[in-house]
Amino acid sequence: MKNVLIIGSTGQIGSELTMELRNRYNGNIVAGYIPGAEPKGDLLESGPAEIADITDAQKIADIVSKYNIDTIYNLAALLSAVAESKPQLAWKIGMGGLCNVLEVSREKGCAVFTPSSIGVFGNDTPKDQTPQDTICRPATMYGVTKVSGELLSDYYHARFGVDTRSVRFPGLISNVAPPGGGTTDYAVDIYYEAVKSGHFSCPIPKGTFMDMMYMPDALRAAIDLMEVDPACLKHRNSFNIAAMSFDPEIIFNAIKKRMPEFTMDYNIDPLRQRIAESWPNSLDDTCAREEWGWKPSYDLETMTDDMLTILKQRFNK
Numbered sequence: 001m002k003n004v005l006i007i008g009s010t011g012q013i014g015s016e017l018t019m020e021l022r023n024r025y026n027g028n029i030v031a032g033y034i035p036g037a038e039p040k041g042d043l044l045e046s047g048p049a050e051i052a053d054i055t056d057a058q059k060i061a062d063i064v065s066k067y068n069i070d071t072i073y074n075l076a077a078l079l080s081a082v083a084e085s086k087p088q089l090a091w092k093i094g095m096g097g098l099c100n101v102l103e104v105s106r107e108k109g110c111a112v113f114t115p116s117s118i119g120v121f122g123n124d125t126p127k128d129q130t131p132q133d134t135i136c137r138p139a140t141m142y143g144v145t146k147v148s149g150e151l152l153s154d155y156y157h158a159r160f161g162v163d164t165r166s167v168r169f170p171g172l173i174s175n176v177a178p179p180g181g182g183t184t185d186y187a188v189d190i191y192y193e194a195v196k197s198g199h200f201s202c203p204i205p206k207g208t209f210m211d212m213m214y215m216p217d218a219l220r221a222a223i224d225l226m227e228v229d230p231a232c233l234k235h236r237n238s239f240n241i242a243a244m245s246f247d248p249e250i251i252f253n254a255i256k257k258r259m260p261e262f263t264m265d266y267n268i269d270p271l272r273q274r275i276a277e278s279w280p281n282s283l284d285d286t287c288a289r290e291e292w293g294w295k296p297s298y299d300l301e302t303m304t305d306d307m308l309t310i311l312k313q314r315f316n317k
């Protein structure tokens with residue numbers, strides 16, 4: 001039996017990860033949320049839910065005790081573009097929150113998963129097939145919190161034996177909870193606009209490649225990594241993982257092949273352009289493949305088929 005607390009359970013990753021964990025495990029899978037982002041529907045009805053503000057360490061500790069939690073998925077964060085408009089809050093949630101989670105976990109013996117991101121890389125990082133262990137000097141507050149979080153998580157493992165593990169997620173594409181304020185989110189919006197209006201104005205310039213991943217693969221990555229025998233792990237915080245890399249033209253053409261009347265123009269957002277251009281074109285995920293058997297199951301074609309089928313049904317198109 002596993003007892004899990006998901007902090008940020010109603011967010012883009014959390015809303016699907018919480019349901020996946022409830023399908024897999026029969027313990028207490030607690031949906032942690034903040035007021036204003038309450039769980040609804042299946043997420044609310046299928047298991048316990050608690051207010052779990054990551055900036056309130058005592059509250060996190062109380063929930064861990066109440067449900068005998070053994071694993072925390074710490075998903076609270078401001079995504080890259082939003083974090084640039086609120087850098088102090090991004091630090092408070094990203095690093096202050098992580099400190100709280102790690103301290104509670106040290107005291108109570110929890111394992112901790114904290115997502116990292118392609119945002120840890122910056123302009124000095126090798127752009128193509130970016131290695132696992134390389135220069136991490138990000139140009140964004142989001143990246144600063146993620147690199148710092150990787151270091152602090154490794155420190156807590158080395159110094160206190162806390163079982164911390166993490167992957168560097170690429171842009172995540174899903175059709176459940178909408179993302180909020182990321183740089184890669186154009187690759188979600190494009191599917192919604194293709195189905196809803198038949199036209200998309202792209203904020204990211206043509207020729208800007210970034211790594212992306214379909215949500216089912218991302219969920220599997222997080223859970224598989226937390227389940228693997230720790231003796232297999234040479235790295236912990238954090239693993240490069242990859243599934244596909246494309247620029248706006250490539251994803252546009254994948255959709256247009258299936259919806260010939262779809263059109264796209266460009267309306268570049270300079271902030272997102274700056275961030276996207278500082279991130280890698282593609283990651284080398286050999287270490288994740290070798291150490292814990294990572295392998296994606298979706299590519300751009302299979303993801304596009306799935307996204308369009310689901311969204312067309314949802315919007316009656």
Ligand code: SER
Pocket residue numbers: 079080081116117118119142169170171172181182183184185
């Ligand atoms: N999807 C995130 C963002 O664009 C990157 O991890 O901010």
